[in-house]
Amino acid sequence: MEDAAVCFEYYADLAESLDEKQRSPISLPMENFKSHILKEPIGVVGLITPWNYPLLMATWKVAPSLAAGCTAVLKPSELASLTCLELGAICIEVGLPPGVLNIITGLGPEAGGPLSSHPHVDKVAFTGSTETGKRIMTAAAQMVKPVSLELGGKSPLIVFDDVDIDKAVEWAMFGIFANAGQVCSATSRLLLHEKIAKQFLDRLVAWAKNIKVSDPLEEGCRLGSVVSEGQYEKIKKFISTARSEGATILYGGARPQHLGRGFFIEPTIITDVSTSMQIWREEVFGPVVCVKEFRTESEAVELANDTHYGLAGAVISNDEERCERISKALHSGIVWINCSQPTFVQAPWGGNKRSGFGRELGQWGLDNYLTVKQVTKYCSDEPWGWYQPPSKL
Numbered sequence: 556m557e558d559a560a561v562c563f564e565y566y567a568d569l570a571e572s573l574d575e576k577q578r579s580p581i582s583l584p585m586e587n588f589k590s591h592i593l594k595e596p597i598g599v600v601g602l603i604t605p606w607n608y609p610l611l612m613a614t615w616k617v618a619p620s621l622a623a624g625c626t627a628v629l630k631p632s633e634l635a636s637l638t639c640l641e642l643g644a645i646c647i648e649v650g651l652p653p654g655v656l657n658i659i660t661g662l663g664p665e666a667g668g669p670l671s672s673h674p675h676v677d678k679v680a681f682t683g684s685t686e687t688g689k690r691i692m693t694a695a696a697q698m699v700k701p702v703s704l705e706l707g708g709k710s711p712l713i714v715f716d717d718v719d720i721d722k723a724v725e726w727a728m729f730g731i732f733a734n735a736g737q738v739c740s741a742t743s744r745l746l747l748h749e750k751i752a753k754q755f756l757d758r759l760v761a762w763a764k765n766i767k768v769s770d771p772l773e774e775g776c777r778l779g780s781v782v783s784e785g786q787y788e789k790i791k792k793f794i795s796t797a798r799s800e801g802a803t804i805l806y807g808g809a810r811p812q813h814l815g816r817g818f819f820i821e822p823t824i825i826t827d828v829s830t831s832m833q834i835w836r837e838e839v840f841g842p843v844v845c846v847k848e849f850r851t852e853s854e855a856v857e858l859a860n861d862t863h864y865g866l867a868g869a870v871i872s873n874d875e876e877r878c879e880r881i882s883k884a885l886h887s888g889i890v891w892i893n894c895s896q897p898t899f900v901q902a903p904w905g906g907n908k909r910s911g912f913g914r915e916l917g918q919w920g921l922d923n924y925l926t927v928k929q930v931t932k933y934c935s936d937e938p939w940g941w942y943q944p945p946s947k948l
């Protein structure tokens with residue numbers, strides 16, 4: 556809730572400074588011309604959002620699009636619409652004019668599909684799975700409609716042998732078990748230097764055993780249930796496929812014994828993973844981490860980049876120069892050094908490759924909803940002189 560409020564406050568400030576940035580001059584090589592820039596709202600925008608962090612993911616789009624001066628149609632996930640409807644109620648309460656923010660609930664193809672194909676929607680900003688992103692891009696292409704896509708991920712966390720093991724273990728846990736792993740940027744592939752791998756895994760299991768798995772309303776809960784039965788079954792299938800492909804379920808992999816009902820899955824650590832396995836290649840979107848060892852820095856980078864996704868990556872090491880080298884070598888839109896997941900509204904958010912394109916948050920989030928117009932003026936009294944004037948009557 557606090558992150559959503561901070562995001563609205565941040566874009567309210569950017570909206571005010573946007574007026575000051577209008578008419579910024581362009582330097583031209585000819586004195587008889589003057590040119591400046593107008594940044595204008597792109598128009599009516601369709602905002603399609605997922606079920607994880609449902610209010611925050613909507614806020615990352617609603618706040619900058621309204622700050623840019625657009626009118627918006629928000630289509631939240633059918634699995635988590637209520638907080639977005641509450642947002643609509645708040646907008647009425649604070650006097651947002653009717654029609655500026657419109658919220659349509661319903662299933663994806665029926666309620667969301669028309670936003671991509673309708674000629675009166677000028678842009679679609681989408682957050683969700685890569686498969687849906689492809690469908691939206693295909694539909695929008697028929698109208699040559701711009702899209703920005705925030706899609707899935709299979710992000711790596713690389714841990715070198717010069718670290719404080721317990722501190723690194725805690726970041727590794729936060730990177731995959733926070734929000735039950737239902738985080739697009741979750742660091743779901745853990746790469747451990749071979750010298751510390753055994754010790755690291757022993758400590759990771761010890762810390763994982765200590766996680767309180769419970770109803771999130773209980774004090775001290777650090778792992779709740781996953782969103783739906785469908786997601787629960789999907790995650791269990793990923794775990795059983797990993798096992799059948801030859802991986803080892805080092806810890807977890809099942810329903811916690813003390814929770815007889817609800818879609819709870821233990822924090823799960825999978826080892827003996829090869830790069831051809833499904834668990835290495837595909838996004839699980841659950842509390843499941845797969846682990847591989849590496850020997851050298853270049854091997855770590857090669858493994859980290861061995862994915863079609865490119866949302867985030869993280870490295871933990873006490874060698875600052877090595878961290879700098881790795882932050883350049885990772886093919887992702889976000890790199891965390893000595894941590895995983897902390898997110899700030901001022902910094903750009905988004906991915907490369909099949910994690911999508913475009914950036915949310917910061918100034919880049921506002922630019923998503925603005926179009927740039929050049930205004931160029933001829934300011935000489937002299938005629939242009941390109942054509943021969945006809946003889947005067």
Ligand SMILES: NC(=O)c1ccc[n+]([C@@H]2O[C@H](COP(=O)([O-])OP(=O)(O)OC[C@H]3O[C@@H](n4cnc5c(N)ncnc54)[C@H](O)[C@@H]3O)[C@@H](O)[C@H]2O)c1
Nearest residue numbers: 604605606631632663664667668683684687705706707739
């Ligand atoms: N990159 C990011 O910033 C980010 C953030 C959060 C979630 N995600 C990704 O979102 C996914 C989980 O969310 P999900 O399961 O809700 O994704 P999803 O793709 O199933 O659904 C996302 C939204 O798209 C709608 N939709 C579905 N089909 C549609 C269609 N044909 N046309 C228009 N809209 C349609 C859904 O109703 C929902 O509102 C994960 O892959 C996760 O990585 C990415």
Ligand SMILES: C[N+](C)(C)CCCC=O
Nearest residue numbers: 607737738739740896898
């Ligand atoms: C801000 N978090 C917690 C990293 C969530 C980002 C949105 C992706 O699921």
